[in-house]
Amino acid sequence: MHVIETQNLSKEYTAKFSKQKVNALNDFTFKVKQGEIFGLLGPNGAGKTTLIKMLLAITFPTRGDAKLFGTDVKNYKAKTKVGYLPENHKFPSYLTGEQVLSYYGQLSGMKDDSNMTKRIDEMLGMMNLTQWRKTRIKKYSKGMMQKLGLAQSMLSDPDLIFLDEPTDGVDPIGRKEIRDILHEIKSRGKTIFLNSHLLSEVEMICDRVAILNKGDLIKEGNVDDLTKAENIFAVHTVEPIGMDIKQKVMAIDPNAGIGENEINSEAGIDKINGIIDLLRAEKIRIQTINQKTSTLEELFINVIKKDNTN
Amino acid sequence: MLTIIKNTFREALAKKIFIGYYIFYAIVVLIMLFAVNLDAVEGIVSFADIKQVIISVETGFLSLSFNLILFFSLISTSSFIPSMLEKGTIDLLISKPISRFTILMSKFLGAVLFVAVSMVFLIGSIWLILSLKSGYWSPAFLSSILSLTLAFAVMYSITVLIGLLTNSSVISILINFFMIFVLCPVLSIRESVIFTFVKNESVQFVFNFLYYIFPKPGEIKDVTNAMISGDNIAMWKSTITQNEMGLTSIEPAWMAVISSLIFCAVVMSYSVYYFSKKDY
Ligand SMILES: Nc1ncnc2c1ncn2[C@@H]1O[C@H](COP(=O)(O)OP(=O)(O)OP(=O)(O)O)[C@@H](O)[C@H]1O
Ligand SMILES: [Mg+2]
Numbered sequence: 001m002h003v004i005e006t007q008n009l010s011k012e013y014t015a016k017f018s019k020q021k022v023n024a025l026n027d028f029t030f031k032v033k034q035g036e037i038f039g040l041l042g043p044n045g046a047g048k049t050t051l052i053k054m055l056l057a058i059t060f061p062t063r064g065d066a067k068l069f070g071t072d073v074k075n076y077k078a079k080t081k082v083g084y085l086p087e088n089h090k091f092p093s094y095l096t097g098e099q100v101l102s103y104y105g106q107l108s109g110m111k112d113d114s115n116m117t118k119r120i121d122e123m124l125g126m127m128n129l130t131q132w133r134k135t136r137i138k139k140y141s142k143g144m145m146q147k148l149g150l151a152q153s154m155l156s157d158p159d160l161i162f163l164d165e166p167t168d169g170v171d172p173i174g175r176k177e178i179r180d181i182l183h184e185i186k187s188r189g190k191t192i193f194l195n196s197h198l199l200s201e202v203e204m205i206c207d208r209v210a211i212l213n214k215g216d217l218i219k220e221g222n223v224d225d226l227t228k229a230e231n232i233f234a235v236h237t238v239e240p241i242g243m244d245i246k247q248k249v250m251a252i253d254p255n256a257g258i259g260e261n262e263i264n265s266e267a268g269i270d271k272i273n274g275i276i277d278l279l280r281a282e283k284i285r286i287q288t289i290n291q292k293t294s295t296l297e298e299l300f301i302n303v304i305k306k307d308n309t310n
Numbered sequence: 311m312l313t314i315i316k317n318t319f320r321e322a323l324a325k326k327i328f329i330g331y332y333i334f335y336a337i338v339v340l341i342m343l344f345a346v347n348l349d350a351v352e353g354i355v356s357f358a359d360i361k362q363v364i365i366s367v368e369t370g371f372l373s374l375s376f377n378l379i380l381f382f383s384l385i386s387t388s389s390f391i392p393s394m395l396e397k398g399t400i401d402l403l404i405s406k407p408i409s410r411f412t413i414l415m416s417k418f419l420g421a422v423l424f425v426a427v428s429m430v431f432l433i434g435s436i437w438l439i440l441s442l443k444s445g446y447w448s449p450a451f452l453s454s455i456l457s458l459t460l461a462f463a464v465m466y467s468i469t470v471l472i473g474l475l476t477n478s479s480v481i482s483i484l485i486n487f488f489m490i491f492v493l494c495p496v497l498s499i500r501e502s503v504i505f506t507f508v509k510n511e512s513v514q515f516v517f518n519f520l521y522y523i524f525p526k527p528g529e530i531k532d533v534t535n536a537m538i539s540g541d542n543i544a545m546w547k548s549t550i551t552q553n554e555m556g557l558t559s560i561e562p563a564w565m566a567v568i569s570s571l572i573f574c575a576v577v578m579s580y581s582v583y584y585f586s587k588k589d590y
Binding site: 053056057059060076078079080082084086087088089090091092094095099103104106107108152162167248 | 313314317320324325364393396397398399400401402403404406408409503540556587589590
């Protein structure tokens with residue numbers, strides 16, 4: 001059984017007074033396993049929030065269906081072990097931090113007892129909000145609100161957590177702390193579904209990502225595979241590469257990029273070794289050999305550009 | 311469910327609604343004190359007289375302020391639905407393992423219970439003062455706690471539906487005002503006043519039709535007053551009679567209460583249906 005499973009999930013928004021349609025999501029089919037941190041990336045308006053909302057039955061799909069823990073999301077019981085941090089969440093401003101957690105904890109099915117109080121203490125401590133617990137949340141800063149929202153989403157110790165831009169407005173130290181918390185949660189076998197623009201962060205946190213553009217799924221895979229996808233090797237030499245050696249290298253890989261002290265090749269591992277044998281035979285010393293990786297950001301910009309030009 | 315109801319109470323208290331209530335209580339209670347003192351000074355001798363005075367004070371109070379209290383309660387609770395529907399609030403609420411039916415009904419019941427408690431304080435303290443001053447202890451007046459709450463619940467169903475449809479508390483306040491102070495009174499007097507100059511049968515039919523389907527807060531008040539003064543209450547049809555001196559007297563009917571409750575049930579059912587289908 002998968003924690004999240006969708007089948008051709010689609011959403012079409014129709015503007016009220018015109019016939020214009022927005023395809024917020026097209027035939028989205030995917031699965032998330034237990035214990036994964038899944039990242040959903042995409043430019044503004046790609047349909048990320050729409051997808052989460054459909055998974056929580058806040059918005060209803062035009063077509064297709066979705067399941068959480070094997071239960072159709074139309075049944076509210078599917079949401080029993082689920083936590084959620086909406087983008088731009090808004091808590092009742094007349095409550096204190098502590099009351100917010102108690103209120104939403106109870107809505108998640110927790111009992112108002114000493115266990116819950118202990119859990120609230122724990123969460124407030126984890127988010128460094130203990131000294132603010134008795135303060136009304138209208139006095140909270142943006143980052144504090146965000147941390148309180150995160151605390152809320154984890155309070156009932158759910159098995160699956162949806163986070164829509166979790167680090168929005170949080171300072172770098174806070175972000176690091178949140179990353180550590182997410183890793184800790186994952187290590188306890190929980191599943192996390194994350195929406196974010198901060199690609200470097202997604203790269204650090206997520207196991208698997210999907211890239212969404214204009215409602216279409218354009219790339220999906222393990223973070224490691226995606227970023228290592230490009231099979232470029234760079235060989236750096238100590239001695240400069242002369243004209244005659246250049247020609248011999250070109251004989252092995254006609255597409256090789258050759259500089260003063262560097263050879264780049266996409267021709268695969270055997271040809272690279274051939275080039276190295278050649279260099280060594282010519283008494284050229286090798287300093288380093290690297291497989292070039294692209295960052296998630298480079299990949300993201302490339303695939304979005306490619307998709308938009310198609 | 312209890313959690314949402316409790317939070318609705320907290321919301322009501324946080325919005326300082328109760329301050330408005332208490333100012334209102336204070337004024338009413340002060341007026342009562344003066345009025346009853348005055349009676350005592352003028353010297354009423356027999357117990358029957360006292361009873362009569364108290365009954366007329368009570369029914370007089372309700373006649374004057376029933377609609378006002380009702381409308382005030384509606385204003386003070388009208389923002390509950392729109393504030394629940396705000397982006398970032400409703401998302402989170404729906405993400406919890408609670409059905410949409412429960413969410414909406416809890417909000418509705420929370421507001422109704424809040425008004426009920428307020429009415430216990432308001433009507434209860436007036437009743438206590440009158441009873442202590444006069445020595446005439448009759449619980450009939452306390453039935454207005456129930457009837458005010460009931461009238462509130464009926465009219466609040468409109469607030470809920472309009473809130474869901476338009477996301478606005480102002481529109482629902484305006485509609486409530488129109489219903490309580492214009493439409494419903496006009497419909498109640500359709501036979502004795504309007505039909506004397508509107509003879510067209512299909513127009514009369516429309517008036518009758520609207521009368522039977524719309525809620526009747528005014529007549530709920532009449533029923534309460536009749537209960538307090540021990541007058542007759544008909545089952546199906548209220549009658550307005552005019553005596554030789556030109557004074558009108560009303561024999562109210564239970565039908566007003568029943569049809570109002572049906573109205574409430576229908577409007578709430580549609581609200582729940584609408585809420586369950588809507589994208590947020
Ligand atoms: N209630 C709505 N009515 C009509 N269109 C909507 C509605 N909500 C979202 N959309 C449209 O659906 C598309 C996807 O929106 P969505 O909020 O899912 O984007 P997103 O990927 O979360 O963007 P962001 O990164 O800015 O949060 C957008 O084109 C948006 O205009
Ligand atoms: Mg979004």
